[in-house]
Amino acid sequence: NAGVMQNPRHLVRRRGQEARLRCSPMKGHSHVYWYRQLPEEGLKFMVYLQKENIIDESGMPKERFSAEFPKEGPSILRIQQVVRGDSAAYFCASSLSYGTGGFAYEQYFGPGTRLTVT
Amino acid sequence: TQLLEQSPQFLSIQEGENLTVYCNSSSVFSSLQWYRQEPGEGPVLLVTVVTGGEVKKLKRLTFQFGDARKDSSLHITAAQTGDTGLYLCAGDDMRFGAGTRLTVKP
Numbered sequence: 216n217a218g219v220m221q222n223p224r225h226l227v228r229r230r231g232q233e234a235r236l237r238c239s240p241m242k243g244h245s246h247v248y249w250y251r252q253l254p255e256e257g258l259k260f261m262v263y264l265q266k267e268n269i270i271d272e273s274g275m276p277k278e279r280f281s282a283e284f285p286k287e288g289p290s291i292l293r294i295q296q297v298v299r300g301d302s303a304a305y306f307c308a309s310s311l312s313y314g315t316g317g318f319a320y321e322q323y324f325g326p327g328t329r330l331t332v333t
Numbered sequence: 334t335q336l337l338e339q340s341p342q343f344l345s346i347q348e349g350e351n352l353t354v355y356c357n358s359s360s361v362f363s364s365l366q367w368y369r370q371e372p373g374e375g376p377v378l379l380v381t382v383v384t385g386g387e388v389k390k391l392k393r394l395t396f397q398f399g400d401a402r403k404d405s406s407l408h409i410t411a412a413q414t415g416d417t418g419l420y421l422c423a424g425d426d427m428r429f430g431a432g433t434r435l436t437v438k439p
Binding site for chain 2 (some may be wrong): 219248250255256257258259260270306308320321322323324325326328
């Protein structure tokens with residue numbers, strides 16, 4: 216199975232706790248993207264990372280949210296001091312490369328992590 | 334950021350009907366991707382279009398990229414209940430349109 220893996224699939228946190236969402240990209244992919252999706256809505260871009268680098272974090276809230284993609288291991292999206300408004304599905308995608316578009320840019324998505332803040 | 338507008342937002346049709354959904358922008362894209370997302374799942378890539386005027390067929394689905402590479406359409410022939418889902422387009426700036434939510438009724 217060389218697909219994008221995300222865990223956990225479901226995560227319940229109380230207000231004020233921390234949420235850590237993990238994403239392992241497809242084998243051979245070095246580009247990772249995180250998106251948030253509210254019920255009945257589209258995907259909202261959050262952050263784009265390459266190994267050890269954040270390339271574009273323009274869609275990520277400045278406070279409480281952070282992301283990393285270390286040299287070894289999965290990409291992590293971290294939400295500190297969660298609030299009810301953070302409840303959503305968080306999707307990770309990976310691609311072979313990024314450049315001027317085209318087939319190398321095609322994103323493959325994981326199954327998502329559904330975060331519920333109580 | 335290049336905005337992608339998808340229309341219609343919702344579409345409900347009977348099995349066997351044909352339909353077209355649209356993805357429009359005022360910006361030029363190097364490529365556009367179409368995805369389908371089913372409830373509780375991640376989006377699944379359907380096709381990438383890269384050449385202005387390009388037409389790609391995937392069984393009953395026909396994708397077209399506008400000549401100016403600013404818009405794209407997805408046409409489904411003889412829709413089936415299994416086509417139900419959220420259809421999303423995405424540009425090469427990693428941003429998605431809001432999607433068209435298609436329901437095909439038996």
